[in-house]
Amino acid sequence: MTFQPIPLDVLNDCPQDRFQAVLGPVFENAPWVCDMVWHKRPFASLTMLHDAMMQALRALEGDRLIAFLNGHPRLSPETLRKGTTAESTGEQTSAGLNALDPETTGLLGQLNDAYEARFGFPFILAVRNASLETMLASFQRRIGASPAAEREEALAEIRAISWMRLLDRVTPATSGGLSTHVLDTVRAAPAAGIGIELWKRLPSGNMECLATHQTDQQGQFATNGDWPVEAGDYEWHFDTPTYFARQGYATVERTYLGKVRIAFSVWNPEEHYHVPLLLTPGSYTTYRGN
Amino acid sequence: MTFQPIPLDVLNDCPQDRFQAVLGPVFENAPWVCDMVWHKRPFASLTMLHDAMMQALRALEGDRLIAFLNGHPRLSPETLRKGTTAESTGEQTSAGLNALDPETTGLLGQLNDAYEARFGFPFILAVRNASLETMLASFQRRIGASPAAEREEALAEIRAISWMRLLDRVTPATSGGLSTHVLDTVRAAPAAGIGIELWKRLPSGNMECLATHQTDQQGQFATNGDWPVEAGDYEWHFDTPTYFARQGYATVERTYLGKVRIAFSVWNPEEHYHVPLLLTPGSYTTYRGN
Amino acid sequence: MTFQPIPLDVLNDCPQDRFQAVLGPVFENAPWVCDMVWHKRPFASLTMLHDAMMQALRALEGDRLIAFLNGHPRLSPETLRKGTTAESTGEQTSAGLNALDPETTGLLGQLNDAYEARFGFPFILAVRNASLETMLASFQRRIGASPAAEREEALAEIRAISWMRLLDRVTPATSGGLSTHVLDTVRAAPAAGIGIELWKRLPSGNMECLATHQTDQQGQFATNGDWPVEAGDYEWHFDTPTYFARQGYATVERTYLGKVRIAFSVWNPEEHYHVPLLLTPGSYTTYRGN
Amino acid sequence: MTFQPIPLDVLNDCPQDRFQAVLGPVFENAPWVCDMVWHKRPFASLTMLHDAMMQALRALEGDRLIAFLNGHPRLSPETLRKGTTAESTGEQTSAGLNALDPETTGLLGQLNDAYEARFGFPFILAVRNASLETMLASFQRRIGASPAAEREEALAEIRAISWMRLLDRVTPATSGGLSTHVLDTVRAAPAAGIGIELWKRLPSGNMECLATHQTDQQGQFATNGDWPVEAGDYEWHFDTPTYFARQGYATVERTYLGKVRIAFSVWNPEEHYHVPLLLTPGSYTTYRGN
Secondary structure, eight states: OOOOEHHHHHTTTTTHHHHHHHHHGGGGTTTTHHHHGGGGOOOOSSHHHHHHHHHHHHOOHHHHHHHHHTTTSSSSSHHHHHHHHHHHHHHHHHHGGGGOOHHHHHHHHHHHHHHHHHHHSSOOOTTTTTTTTHHHHHHHTTTTTTHHHHHHHHHHOOOOOOOOHHHHHOSSSSSEEEEEEEEEETTTTTTTTOOOOOEEETTTTTTEEEEEEEEEEEEEEEOOOTTTOOEEEEEEEHHHHHHHHHHHOOOOOOOOOOOOEEEEEEOTEEEEEEEEEEEEEEEEEOBOOO | OOOOOHHHHHHHTOOOOHHHHHHHGGGGGGHHHHHHGGGGGOOOSHHHHHHHHHEEEEEEEHHHHHHHTTTOOOHHHHHHHHOOOOOHHHHHHHGGGOOOOOOHHHHHHHHHHHHHHHHHHHOOOOTTOHHHHHHHHHHHHHTTHHHHHHHHHHHHHHHHHHHHHHHHHOOOSOOOOOEEEETTTTEEOOOOTTTEEEEETTTTTTTEEEEEEOOOOSEEEEOOTTOOOOOEEEEEEEOOOHHHHHHHHGGGGGGOBBOEEEEEEEOOOSSSSSEEEEEEEEEEEEBBBB | OOOOEEEEEHHHHHHHHHHHHGGGGGSOOTHHHHHHHHHGGSSSSSSHHHHHHHHHHHTTOOHHHHHHHTOOOOOSHHHHHHHHHHHHHHHHHHTTTOOHHHHHHHHHHHHHHHHHHHHHHHOOOOOOOOOOHHHHHHHHHHTOOOHHHHHHHHHHHHHHHHHHHHHHHHEOOOOOOEEEEEEETTTTTOOOEEEEEEEEETTTEEEEEEEEEEEOOTEEOOOOTSSSOSEEEEEEEHHHHHHHHTOOOOOOGGOOOOEHHHHHHHTTTTSOOEEEEEEEETEEEEEOOO | OOOOOEHHHHHHHHHHHHHHHHHGGGSSTTTTHHHHHGGOOOOOOOHHHHHHHHHHTTTHHHOOOOOOOHTSOOOSSHHHHHHOOOOHHHHHHHGGGGOOOHHHHHHHHHHHHHHHHHSSSOOOOOOTTTTHHHHHHHHHTTTTHHHHHHHHHHHHHHHHHHHHHHHHHHEOOOOOOOOEEETTTTTTOOOOOOOOEEEOOOOSEEEEEEEEEOOOOTEEEEEETSSOOOEEEEEEEEOOHHHHHHHOOOOGGOOOOOOEEEEEEEEOSSSSSEEEEEEETTTEEEEEOO
């Protein structure tokens, strides 16, 4: 994963062999997907490149789809021990599959056996940075799905895996942005001058503060254009207690909410992520806006 | 503040001099408030005791009220240097007034002068564990209030200060509880089996995990009776990503919200604090329930 | 539909032929479903009886399932002209299929032809009281589904149709209730004394007021036990402007929200329907509680 | 109220006597307010004209303020019987004060006597189109306020009364607009193609449908510029059941919410009123956006 990503416009100019050399590992044991889309260059965005690759994949039917799915390794400590692609090794290791206790190893083995017997291909999940709990929760739900539904889910996971691998290899053409908008629904008006911080999770797992600012007169703050947004985990922090004190809301009876923190994930750095906050001294609501 | 609080039923049995010895410092330089309520014993709860004391205070009018307010020290480094009551010393120190930079010291002095000239009594604020920002925000708002409104605010702050001092001295008679309730508003049904943690802020400022659990079939979890709830700062953490994975909501397009954390303050440990969470993959709402 | 429903305990005592006489038409052209569950009497609730019937149905596979689905008539004016079961006649008429304009008749015919060619059984939808828009919206979405997903949806619709037919024939054993709970999230406290009305849609389409009341000190109101709740369309009305005026929230700048009305449907009269309202002068939130 | 309003630019060109003839009755028995602002013409908006008038009024202090407040008539049937200004007659009649039952007349008389004895001026409330319940709720709350707070409230009501009278006399310079934005928080995406209606209350009390439309690809609809927005009561109606059916959310278990209706008031037709709706099959939230 120490690969240095190349710009999209450089990729757009690549001959076919170089194109495949860069993108080959994006789909596990399926470098042919690159060949299916090479002639469609130039791509205006990573999103469009990825959509084209997924479209090629979705044309697969019957045995050819099953064969492609079987190109994926089991999620298991044994896979890591025996060796697999560099990408799968990195992903499975990041989810802790190299350090499972014997009990979980046993449970996972049973789930894998049952899943493969039922569906005819290995359980596929985008595990990069996943927790063990999330992985097992998905496994236990999906093992009871219908075969048709489960093929859909496997493709959705492959969509996720390949997107993250693509981001490792190619720099997005354009950058989306992060923004927030705080509304004081007591006054039905923007919450201006509220202290905000934007934090991002580092590879180490720690959080780093990217920006410290205040909402403007419209209750808004946006990073647009200040720096390229990267995929990953973020948090907005809002200094609501100071705002409430300034508004005179923070009487004894009303002191209730502490600082508001909202954790969200940026999946596609070419998109904009708008995170509104509707605020009163006794409640708040957040959602992904647009 | 290393005083060991006594149980309420012991206080209820105290003779008048002992009663005043325990509660005297609750109102700054006004031990007479204790004498006004001693004959109303026994009190069924700390809340009722405090309400009785505040009622005695609210009977003050005109010059007597102004005199009582003037029994409070200025919020300033100079107060700490010259010495004041043990309680005010502890509170002003916890807000950092012993370590202000010269610029803030100067600003605070100007605000104090202007406030006292306008209202005829010092600026009173419940500063225990307050941040400098919150303190200045309150100051700047209140300096523009009308005299009548500002007397009301000063009394509201005294209500807060005296309540915290009372909790240092007397143990609540009964314990409220903490509870949460997660509703999945996609399915209009309880979110069962969602991992939750309850954290509390220690005197050091660090957070400590008090409980790790899962919501029950009704989407609920409550601490009722498990241990006495104390005043202070808390957080509920919800493992929403695992829940979404189990429900099949966490497709690529929908991955957006990270773990949900809700920070809230318990002000009155005799009350119950219910913190519902209304949840979808793309939004959530919380509020103080009842 | 002028059939007089019989009590569940009377049904529980019926011999098999009488049982089938009552419940036979619940599943279209499939009286055998009754025979599959008769021996499981007594049923503690209509919900349990219906679940048992649906379980019998869900055991059908392959050609037998397709044959059962083909026992349902087309949704079309021609079906009504040629004649079908009394139940289907009533349902299709209530959705206006007896009075379609020629253009819609033509569109519906094309959709039906395409759907049947694709899936091998007629389009099934619970149309009682449905609007033409809702019917066409479902049709246009489902015609693009996968065969497996579409069989699931057809069964979900049959679940709805049979439940409504069951409610025509048998009285629920127990009654759920309707309740509401208004929280003032400005004060983080119950909204007591707020005027509320409960309305129900009559067969004529008009709304009738069932109850006029005020929320109690907990901000709540419940009908529990006052009268048997029936399936159908309801509305809660909240006199929020008067509440805001009493609280002093309704200043010029804040006058914004009018009376709040929440429309909801009771599907299962054996369940409880709790409709909370989180309220500020500038916002509100409602959801199905539990 | 059959007065035909004149355009703001015409008013801006008026000589002082004509200016006062138009605006004189805006403040009850205080035509001098017009003279205080005439020299500040031209006004860019009605909002600015009104702000200037309110600013002149707020300069009143002590006895002069009390004298101005005493220029207002009592809210009572007796006022109507004896005769008062045309504006007050219209407003008090619209609130039903010409047709009170004897019991309410008696209660209102007692409240008026007590209020005037306490504060030294009559109870002032913007009663145009108010309900009796709202009027009495305000009265009973305000009679317990402090004199300083109550003078503030009286001025806030005069702000409301004079604004409505101003709208009767002068046409706004610019028109704000009405808009809505529906977000599907299940998918964290705009709810496109959802049927919406915009309704307005007529002077008769009935509602009239102004527009029938669908949200666009961004989930939005706006009236901007289509027609001049007028002050008054409005409703947005959303055909959520059809949207849910098209999305496949409306399974049996999920059928819960009916059509969503949101009632709101436009106070200032020079402003924009944005009404977002956050929607799931089991919940919704609305607020005044910006």
